[in-house]
Amino acid sequence: MRSLLEKKLSIDQKTTLEIADNVLEAFIKVDKYSHGSRSLEAIIQTSDIVPGKAFSASCINTSCLEMYVDKTFNDYLREEYEKGESNKD
Numbered sequence: 001m002r003s004l005l006e007k008k009l010s011i012d013q014k015t016t017l018e019i020a021d022n023v024l025e026a027f028i029k030v031d032k033y034s035h036g037s038r039s040l041e042a043i044i045q046t047s048d049i050v051p052g053k054a055f056s057a058s059c060i061n062t063s064c065l066e067m068y069v070d071k072t073f074n075d076y077l078r079e080e081y082e083k084g085e086s087n088k089d
Contacts, residue, residue: 001027004044009051018054026057026076030069039068 005017033039046061057077065073 001040001044004041005049005055008044008047009049011051020054020056022077022079023055023057023060025079026073029076030073032070034068034070042068 002013002017005011006013006015009015009017011017027040027043035042043060043065046064047055047059048061049055049059060077062074062077
């Protein structure tokens with residue numbers, strides 16, 4: 001995942017990347033990638049990630065996720081959002 005992000009963002013190994021916990025959890029804990037590492041690469045390539053900004057759930061193009069991962073990926077992405085919403089009460 002790190003090397004795919006380095007390639008997309010044109011950064012080197014020394015650059016610090018900030019990745020939201022729920023995004024990292026989604027990539028690590030998803031039950032299945034439909035096409036293996038190619039699915040991981042496709043998700044990263046279609047994400048709107050900007051160098052110097054955090055890689056958050058809002059960066060991910062969710063419209064085509066079902067081609068690459070099962071629904072648990074979205075569940076992990078929403079988890080942090082729902083936690084944040086419940087903390088506002």
